[in-house]
Amino acid sequence: MDKRYTNNPIISAAAAADPTVALFGGRYYIYPTDGMMKEPGFGAWSSPDLKEWTYEGPILKFADVAWAKKDAWAPDMVERNGKYYFYFSADSSIGVAVADSPTGPFTDPLGRPLIPFEKDMSTIDPCVFIDDDGETYLYWGATFSGQMFMRKLNPDMLSFAGEKITVYDCKPDEDYHCEGSYVFKRGGLYYYLWSEYIWCDAPGLYKDQSYRVNYAVADTPYGPFHRVPTRVPILSTDMELGYIGPGHNSVLHLPGTDEYFIVYHQHDGDAVRRRFANIDRLRFGPDGTLYTVRMTRTGVEARSISCYLQAEKTGPYAAGESLVFDFTVHSEAGKPVKARLLAGGQEVVRAGQADRLVWERPEKGFYKVWAEAETASGNLLVSAALNVDII
Numbered sequence: 032m033d034k035r036y037t038n039n040p041i042i043s044a045a046a047a048a049d050p051t052v053a054l055f056g057g058r059y060y061i062y063p064t065d066g067m068m069k070e071p072g073f074g075a076w077s078s079p080d081l082k083e084w085t086y087e088g089p090i091l092k093f094a095d096v097a098w099a100k101k102d103a104w105a106p107d108m109v110e111r112n113g114k115y116y117f118y119f120s121a122d123s124s125i126g127v128a129v130a131d132s133p134t135g136p137f138t139d140p141l142g143r144p145l146i147p148f149e150k151d152m153s154t155i156d157p158c159v160f161i162d163d164d165g166e167t168y169l170y171w172g173a174t175f176s177g178q179m180f181m182r183k184l185n186p187d188m189l190s191f192a193g194e195k196i197t198v199y200d201c202k203p204d205e206d207y208h209c210e211g212s213y214v215f216k217r218g219g220l221y222y223y224l225w226s227e228y229i230w231c232d233a234p235g236l237y238k239d240q241s242y243r244v245n246y247a248v249a250d251t252p253y254g255p256f257h258r259v260p261t262r263v264p265i266l267s268t269d270m271e272l273g274y275i276g277p278g279h280n281s282v283l284h285l286p287g288t289d290e291y292f293i294v295y296h297q298h299d300g301d302a303v304r305r306r307f308a309n310i311d312r313l314r315f316g317p318d319g320t321l322y323t324v325r326m327t328r329t330g331v332e333a334r335s336i337s338c339y340l341q342a343e344k345t346g347p348y349a350a351g352e353s354l355v356f357d358f359t360v361h362s363e364a365g366k367p368v369k370a371r372l373l374a375g376g377q378e379v380v381r382a383g384q385a386d387r388l389v390w391e392r393p394e395k396g397f398y399k400v401w402a403e404a405e406t407a408s409g410n411l412l413v414s415a416a417l418n419v420d421i422i
Contacts, residue, residue, distance in 0.1 A: 037082045037330035040299065040307035042066070044086070047076070048306035049105040049156075049211065049279040052294040054415045055115070055133040057339045057359065059283070061294065061308060062090075062106045062117070070094065071103050073119060075134050081310065082333040090135035091117060091128050098143055099126060105156045105211065105279065108133070109188075111167075111418040112346030116188045118157035118169065123148045125157045125171060127189060131345065140189060146171065146182075152210075156279075159184070160214040160252065161418050163375075165397025168252050170198060170223075173210035177202030179225060181253070186347075186397075186420055199223060199247060199256050206240055211279035214252065217291065220319045221249045223256045226278035227264075230306075231298075233275055234268050242276035243267035244295065246321055266295060266324045273300040274309070274326050282313065285334060286401065287413025291315075292331055293324055337364035340372075340388075340402045340414040347420040350395040354421075356388045358402045358414070365406035374398040374419070393421045 040047070047063035054060075058077045066074045067086050071093035078084045093099040099121035106119040110133075117128045117137050124144035128137035146154050151174070158170040167188065172179030178200050183193035201209065211226035228240040244266035247256035266277050280295035291313040296306040310330050314322040343355040360367050372380035372388045375398045380388045388402060399416040406412065 035080075035082060035333040037310055037333055039309040039311070039326075039328055039330045040297075041081065041294075041310050041330060042076055042084050042308050044084075046305035047308035048296045050294050050296060050308040051105075051107045051281045052283045052292075052310075053108050053133070053281075054283065054286070054336070055110060056341055057336050057361075058133075059336070060087075060108070060133050062108055063296075063308060064104050064106075065305070068103070071099070071101055071121075073103055073106055073117075077134070080333045080335045081331065087134045090130070091119070091137040093121060096121070096126065096128070096139045098122070098124075099139075102155075107158050107281075109159045109161060109418070111161065111186075111188055112348070112420055113342045113417075114345055116159065118145070118159055120155035120157065123152055124154055125169075129189075145169075145189070151175070153178075153180075156210050156212060158212045158214055159188075160216075162216070162252055163399060165418070165420065166252070168214070170212040170214055172212060173208070175208050177207050177209055179209060179212050196253065198254050199225070201258070203260075211244075213281055215282045215284070215291075217284075217289075217315070218319055219250070221252050221256075222282075222321060223247045223249065223254070224265075224280060224282070226280070230276060230278065234270065239268075241268045242278040244278050244280055244293075244324075248319065248321075263323060265321055266293070266326070269326050272326055272328070274298075275300070276306075277309070277326065283310075286415045287403070287411065297326075335361065335363065337361055337412040338402065338404055338414050340400070340417060342417060342419070347422045348393065350421050351392050354390040354393055354419070356390070356400070356402070356417075358386050358388050358404070360386075360404055360412060364412055365408055365410060367404035367412065368407050369405040370402060371404075372400065372402050374400045395421050397421075 046065040104120040125146040167184040181198040247258035277297040
């Protein structure tokens with residue numbers, strides 16, 4: 032059977048700049064700037080396989096956010112304890128909204144910005160990252176000084192536990208601009224990706240200042256992040272392909288694999304046209320080096336979601352009380368003959384052909400919780416991890 036590919040752009044029906052990609056439950060989601068919105072705010076797109084995308088409608092309207100009026104830019108999203116936390120830019124500030132579903136409706140629990148306006152556009156482009164130990168970090172920034180910032184969040188996801196630090200500082204020339212932080216972890220390394228130069232500039236004959244993605248690595252989420260200056264950007268304009276100014280990316284990791292995809296926007300054939308969302312593969316060297324991205328028109332192979340895990344109620348959860356999860360395996364993936372639940376990498380539940388996994392007497396702490404199932408044909412199915420606090 033011929034392979035099905037996503038093709039690029041993956042959302043052809045609408046502009047979808049600054050795309051944040053996520054896997055929640057049985058669907059993939061993209062949360063962009065623009066993306067069919069007729070009024071200030073944000074909408075969402077979802078897909079079962081990275082190929083067929085459905086518009087889910089508005090999820091947050093600025094008409095319902097007392098302090099936000101304009102500039103709905105560059106959101107990010109994360110799940111914790113069965114709730115969804117949506118970080119967004121508005122009025123050159125950063126806000127946070129909360130919902131019980133990845134498609135909302137989202138509400139503003141603070142009634143004010145999480146990070147108020149500071150200077151120019153320096154307080155936009157949030158990226159939230161939950162580490163394996165539950166410590167959570169918010170990265171942001173858009174500056175002409177080459178600086179971007181980070182602050183540690185409390186487990187409530189709505190307040191801060193630490194002071195603002197400059198997490199990266201790079202100013203190679205007087206025309207430099209940076210924005211669009213994104214952080215992910217692989218093999219014990221923290222990868223810090225950002226977009227640099229101006230989003231609407233095309234390459235010049237003598238001086239190339241077109242939009243592009245660069246990266247640095249560190250051993251901790253605080254940094255210091257190191258970049259090898261002689262390495263080229265990992266994502267930049269391909270005039271032959273017709274993709275101009277690719278940037279402002281997010282990263283999707285397929286559970287149970289070492290496959291990572293980068294989702295980014297680009298101006299398809301014109302430096303001043305609307306920005307569309309693409310997806311392509313990330314590749315790594317043996318030492319963790321992130322190779323230059325090979326942009327394509329075909330995108331990546333379509334990937335259906337084989338299984339997913341959901342808690343029956345929202346948390347945080349009480350220590351010693353049973354925690355129940357619904358475990359769904361799609362029929363095309365095969366009937367499971369074994370299933371188990373893992374928390375922090377340790378097996379806590381083993382059951383045969385279970386669609387309901389009960390974690391008895393969990394101990395206090397933070398856990399990344401996921402399910403695995405073995406099918407009759409020997410395939411291993413792995414769900415995305417949930418972020419769970421036991422208090």
